[in-house]
Amino acid sequence: MTDNAGTRRPPVLILDDERDMCELVADVGDDMGFATQWCDNFEDFACRYSIDLRGIFLDLAMPGMDGIEIIRFLGDNNSAAHLVLMSGHDVHVLDAARRLAEGRGLKVAGVLHKPFVLADLAALYDILAAVDDPIRPAVAERAASRYVPDAAALDAALAQGHVTPYFQPKFGVADRMVKGAEVLARWIDPDRGIIGPDQFIPLAEKEGLIERLTGTIIDQALDQCRAWRGQGIQPRIALNLSPLSLRNLDLPEVLLRKVTSRGLFPDTITLEITETALMSDYTASLDVLTRLRMRRFGLSIDDFGTGYSSLKQLQHGPFTELKVDQAFIAKALVEEGSLAIVESSVQLGHRLGMKVVAEGVETEAQMAMITGLGCEEAQGYLLGRPRPAEAFEWE
Ligand code: C2E
Numbered sequence: 095m096t097d098n099a100g101t102r103r104p105p106v107l108i109l110d111d112e113r114d115m116c117e118l119v120a121d122v123g124d125d126m127g128f129a130t131q132w133c134d135n136f137e138d139f140a141c142r143y144s145i146d147l148r149g150i151f152l153d154l155a156m157p158g159m160d161g162i163e164i165i166r167f168l169g170d171n172n173s174a175a176h177l178v179l180m181s182g183h184d185v186h187v188l189d190a191a192r193r194l195a196e197g198r199g200l201k202v203a204g205v206l207h208k209p210f211v212l213a214d215l216a217a218l219y220d221i222l223a224a225v226d227d228p229i230r231p232a233v234a235e236r237a238a239s240r241y242v243p244d245a246a247a248l249d250a251a252l253a254q255g256h257v258t259p260y261f262q263p264k265f266g267v268a269d270r271m272v273k274g275a276e277v278l279a280r281w282i283d284p285d286r287g288i289i290g291p292d293q294f295i296p297l298a299e300k301e302g303l304i305e306r307l308t309g310t311i312i313d314q315a316l317d318q319c320r321a322w323r324g325q326g327i328q329p330r331i332a333l334n335l336s337p338l339s340l341r342n343l344d345l346p347e348v349l350l351r352k353v354t355s356r357g358l359f360p361d362t363i364t365l366e367i368t369e370t371a372l373m374s375d376y377t378a379s380l381d382v383l384t385r386l387r388m389r390r391f392g393l394s395i396d397d398f399g400t401g402y403s404s405l406k407q408l409q410h411g412p413f414t415e416l417k418v419d420q421a422f423i424a425k426a427l428v429e430e431g432s433l434a435i436v437e438s439s440v441q442l443g444h445r446l447g448m449k450v451v452a453e454g455v456e457t458e459a460q461m462a463m464i465t466g467l468g469c470e471e472a473q474g475y476l477l478g479r480p481r482p483a484e485a486f487e488w489e
């Protein structure tokens with residue numbers, strides 16, 4: 095997003111259920127030097143949303159989508175973007191929406207009453223060009239040097255409920271239907287936006303905060319499952335466990351209680367353990383893993399191919415699923431060695447009676463490759479990014 099002069103083109107996101115309208119608003123923005131993206135549904139919007147947006151064009155009247163809920167989403171995410179509210183409704187609706195947005199701490203650059211003339215649209219882009227870059231003063235400096243949180247900050251975030259689960263869909267390879275969701279932790283910081291787990295899981299493990307973190311993520315994810323079941327959905331989820339959790343001999347009982355007390359069933363829940371974690375203390379892990387399996391939880395070996403588990407350990411381990419690490423999927427079509435690892439992992443998983451999942455699938459070519467190899471499930475940006483529960487669709 096830089097032009098020839100090296101200056102950054104301000105990013106703008108457009109949400110309208112009418113694609114023609116999206117294209118029109120995007121074309122004018124592109125001509126005026128913005129980097130526009132558009133989408134016609136909330137799911138894509140939630141995925142493309144980022145903290146550094148300069149402006150958001152938001153249609154308030156979309157079938158099956160509630161502009162007001164989107165305003166709430168932006169408020170919850172402390173969006174610094176300047177909003178342009180669009181609607182064919184009368185001006186009172188637009189005014190009410192503007193007040194609501196401002197009440198939630200959002201900035202409103204203006205409203206567009208449909209149908210509008212291009213000059214009005216261009217005038218709003220002029221306003222977006224003139225306002226300060228929202229991330230520059232507040233966030234940019236800190237974002238530029240990757241944020242390194244400390245234990246006190248993470249402790250406070252946990253206490254304030256800022257660490258929450260996102261859900262990434264797992265798809266059947268044959269029918270491309272959603273089979274489940276992997277729960278991935280996100281720290282939603284009011285100033286910094288979304289912080290990924292790579293920036294705080296190792297810290298939590300080092301500082302003795304991982305139990306609390308795991309606990310809150312699991313509780314929130316299970317509460318969400320109960321809510322989904324209330325809507326007639328039969329959710330299946332996968333939870334990531336830290337190697338440290340496997341040292342807790344009470345884990346199987348504690349987890350089972352969390353699950354059954356919400357009217358849920360352990361056979362709808364898979365626990366993902368990385369191959370490297372498994373190797374760190376195989377005997378102790380095996381104790382806990384076996385007892386989890388006896389309580390009918392699914393068990394998945396995550397990031398398979400990055401550790402050095404022996405065939406014997408795999409053969410005797412109680413695993414139900416093998417996830418081929420995304421690094422091998424990424425390189426398999428350009429590097430013989432990676433393809434060989436993917437192929438043999440799939441075969442090994444199948445020979446030992448496990449379901450095989452390919453993760454990090456980003457292209458149709460990779461999808462075709464794993465289909466040919468017989469993987470059962472796929473996960474990756476091609477099919478769906480991690481997203482908050484409100485934006486997750488089971489069908
Ligand atoms: P993971 O379990 O291997 O999770 C998959 C990671 O790959 C996620 O990163 C996901 O966002 C990302 N990803 C998914 N599809 C694609 C794709 O197509 N391309 C690319 N390039 N990446 C993709 P994320 O969310 O940053 O998580 C990183 C790691 O943090 C996870 O790796 C997992 O090991 C750990 N983690 C996440 N949530 C938790 C948690 O609640 N507890 C524990 N203990 N660990 C967690």
Ligand code: CA
Pocket residue numbers: 276334366396
């Ligand atoms: Ca995982």
Ligand code: CA
Pocket residue numbers: 396397417419420453
């Ligand atoms: Ca993985």
